[in-house]
Amino acid sequence: MERIKIEPRNNWQSAVEKLGFGFHSTDVPYWDESVYYKFSLTEIEQIEIATAELWEMCLSAVQYVIDKKLYAKFHIPEWIVPYLEKSWDDDYPSIYGRFDFAFKDGQLKLLEFNADTPTSLYEAGIVQWFWLQDFDKNKDQFNSIHEKLIAYWGELKHYLNHGKLHFACIKESLEDLTTTEYLRDCAIQAKIDTKLVFIDDIGWDNAREFFVDLEDEQIRNIFKLYPYEWLLNEDFGKNLTVDHTNTLWIEPIWKMILSNKAILPILWELYPYHPNLLKAYFDKGDLINYAKKPILSREGANIELQKEGRSLEKTSGEYGEEGFIYQDLFELPNFNGNYPLIGSWIIGQTPAGIGVREANRLITDNKSRFVPHLIG
Amino acid sequence: MKKSKYISLVLITAALASCDKKEKEWNEDEPKVYMRSDSTANYSRSHHGAGIGTALLWYYAFRPYGRYNNGVYNRAGYYSGGISERSNIGSNTGKYGIIRGGFGKGATVSS
Numbered sequence: 375m376e377r378i379k380i381e382p383r384n385n386w387q388s389a390v391e392k393l394g395f396g397f398h399s400t401d402v403p404y405w406d407e408s409v410y411y412k413f414s415l416t417e418i419e420q421i422e423i424a425t426a427e428l429w430e431m432c433l434s435a436v437q438y439v440i441d442k443k444l445y446a447k448f449h450i451p452e453w454i455v456p457y458l459e460k461s462w463d464d465d466y467p468s469i470y471g472r473f474d475f476a477f478k479d480g481q482l483k484l485l486e487f488n489a490d491t492p493t494s495l496y497e498a499g500i501v502q503w504f505w506l507q508d509f510d511k512n513k514d515q516f517n518s519i520h521e522k523l524i525a526y527w528g529e530l531k532h533y534l535n536h537g538k539l540h541f542a543c544i545k546e547s548l549e550d551l552t553t554t555e556y557l558r559d560c561a562i563q564a565k566i567d568t569k570l571v572f573i574d575d576i577g578w579d580n581a582r583e584f585f586v587d588l589e590d591e592q593i594r595n596i597f598k599l600y601p602y603e604w605l606l607n608e609d610f611g612k613n614l615t616v617d618h619t620n621t622l623w624i625e626p627i628w629k630m631i632l633s634n635k636a637i638l639p640i641l642w643e644l645y646p647y648h649p650n651l652l653k654a655y656f657d658k659g660d661l662i663n664y665a666k667k668p669i670l671s672r673e674g675a676n677i678e679l680q681k682e683g684r685s686l687e688k689t690s691g692e693y694g695e696e697g698f699i700y701q702d703l704f705e706l707p708n709f710n711g712n713y714p715l716i717g718s719w720i721i722g723q724t725p726a727g728i729g730v731r732e733a734n735r736l737i738t739d740n741k742s743r744f745v746p747h748l749i750g
Numbered sequence: 751m752k753k754s755k756y757i758s759l760v761l762i763t764a765a766l767a768s769c770d771k772k773e774k775e776w777n778e779d780e781p782k783v784y785m786r787s788d789s790t791a792n793y794s795r796s797h798h799g800a801g802i803g804t805a806l807l808w809y810y811a812f813r814p815y816g817r818y819n820n821g822v823y824n825r826a827g828y829y830s831g832g833i834s835e836r837s838n839i840g841s842n843t844g845k846y847g848i849i850r851g852g853f854g855k856g857a858t859v860s861s
Contacts, residue, residue: 394762491859520757547858559761574854581847599859610852
């Protein structure tokens with residue numbers, strides 16, 4: 375894995391905007407093509423194999439959590455448990471997830487799994503691929519995200535309830551809208567009838583007890599880019615269990631188990647000393663250097679890194695109320711003050727590609743930059 | 751690592767990119783805009799800058815409202831999450847059976 379500095383394309387802003395990538399820059403740069411990462415084929419294969427294996431391990435871990443009724447450790451409320459278990463027993467399908475890895479000295483370690491609402495999908499699947507066509511189209515990239523999304527939507531089509539597949543996200547975020555619309559784009563190409571509804575426009579039909587869109591059309595299937603821990607705590611949360619029409623929600627609610635950092639100690643308990651896992655516990659255990667993470671948090675908030683008895687880094691935020699886990703400290707590699715994190719995508723059941731986000735600190739937060747990659 | 755031979759997008763276009771207008775374009779000298787989504791309702795003042803930052807999002811935020819009856823669509827009015835409830839509903843009883851706004855209190859999910 376090498377970090378290589380280059381000159382950005384002269385017209386890079388318009389080039390990415392033509393792709394519909396409208397949030398390449400905010401108050402800080404997000405898309406950064408003044409640098410790229412070069413991976414060897416062996417390294418890519420290492421990531422691909424680990425992603426496939428971890429996905430299998432995660433599915434086994436979900437079964438374990440359900441069998442042992444470990445919901446309290448995940449802060450999952452009891453009232454939603456029957457609904458969650460039904461979603462698992464009935465094989466409600468998942469479309470995607472993103473494993474975040476640290477890769478250093480040949481070791482690939484899972485830091486967390488974004489299983490419910492991962493973003494940066496469009497950047498990884500489309501924007502960096504078109505960058506490669508301009509930069510060096512003879513090179514390859516670990517990236518079959520687009521084809522796999524279309525193919526897997528095509529498979530899922532047969533599992534959907536009769537009717538449209540709605541796509542929902544919040545109104546105020548162009549980043550969320552782009553991710554959602556990209557997924558919808560792929561579903562359309564798989565010949566699925568789709569419709570966009572913003573999450574706050576979703577209606578509840580009191581008489582017929584199901585969810586509707588803005589035209590009062592019943593929502594039979596819905597992809598939502600909105601986390602379950604928020605859905606459950608909002609006014610319509612309990613309606614998920616009142617709705618007896620078997621609305622298919624994607625991601626499925628059993629992903630609440632995997633999107634929660636409490637899954638990290640469970641994985642370590644089930645697969646101790648697996649080469650892609652770090653020690654993780656619900657308390658400090660025997661850890662001397664560790665990352666303390668809230669079981670529910672986003673964008674690197676409320677994380678503290680402890681090394682040799684002192685605080686190495688700490689981020690603020692609003693999370694932590696539900697509890698923390700402790701994970702053995704494995705620092706991201708340092709490329710002259712740039713710390714890359716590898717997001718490895720699973721589409722359906724298959725590894726599909728990576729995206730690299732780079733930060734100026736050990737904790738990857740919402741100021742990180744998306745950097746393209748190639749196989750050299 | 752299979753290289754894509756051909757990628758096409760049918761939905762996402764430069765229209766999305768054009769939405770990336772800075773919020774101040776909406777906020778500076780914000781005029782007083784009064785809106786209602788139903789002709790039987792009262793007007794109330796709308797604040798664009800309160801969250802709806804782009805033309806596309808604004809378009810989707812203010813959508814026709816109606817009902818299918820025996821396969822025929824009857825438009826009843828419009829509904830928007832950007833204006834107050836009293837300006838959405840008015841005396842149009844067709845909207846009473848549906849409650850909206852029960853989801854969506856959170857911010858971006860970017861991870």
